[in-house]
């Protein structure tokens with residue numbers, strides 16, 4: 001699983017979100033891997049027309065109906081999103097809401113990626129049996145310094161924490177990943193995939209950087 005979070009970077013504004021998704025989709029096909037994209041919420045429907053692996057960046061555990069401005073799982077599903085990030089480091093939510101959202105997505109047949117900041121949180125939330133836990137030390141996000149190189153022990157310890165939950169949850173890792181070597185290192189440490197943003201979105205050649213990352217998944 002190779003997840004590209006578009007965040008709200010200027011580089012993906014306007015038609016560029018579509019262009020980036022098209023490139024990601026073509027590369028995924030070429031290397032026969034899964035590349036998921038997380039566009040800004042208002043583009044979920046549009047981007048879902050060109051990719052079947054579209055995830056929301058955030059969800060609220062609010063009801064369908066009179067909940068202005070909240071992002072509702074059932075509504076997001078109708079936009080053909082396959083799942084969502086939950087509790088991203090830049091949009092944290094309380095533990096009870098995380099639990100409710102993981103269950104809600106499971107009932108909806110959607111994929112949950114719960115973001116955590118440290119091993120303790122990985123351990124705690126893996127017990128909820130989300131599809132994925134994504135470990136991201138906040139200080140490395142957007143830094144260009146890869147978690148897989150700077151803090152490899154965080155990945156190995158999180159792999160262990162997820163294993164101990166003894167369910168089907170898998171580990172992704174993110175923060176500062178900018179090269180194929182960073183991806184390779186993450187996979188060698190036991191991560192099943194990566195969650196990346198700036199390393200792709202801010203690169204000057206999207207095709208080249210996505211391919212550089214993708215090829216590492218074929219070596220496993």
Ligand SMILES: O=C[C@H](O)COP(=O)(O)O
Pocket residue numbers: 005089136140141142143144174175176177195196197198199
């Ligand atoms: O959602 C993505 C993560 O926050 C990682 O961001 P980054 O690749 O820019 O470090």
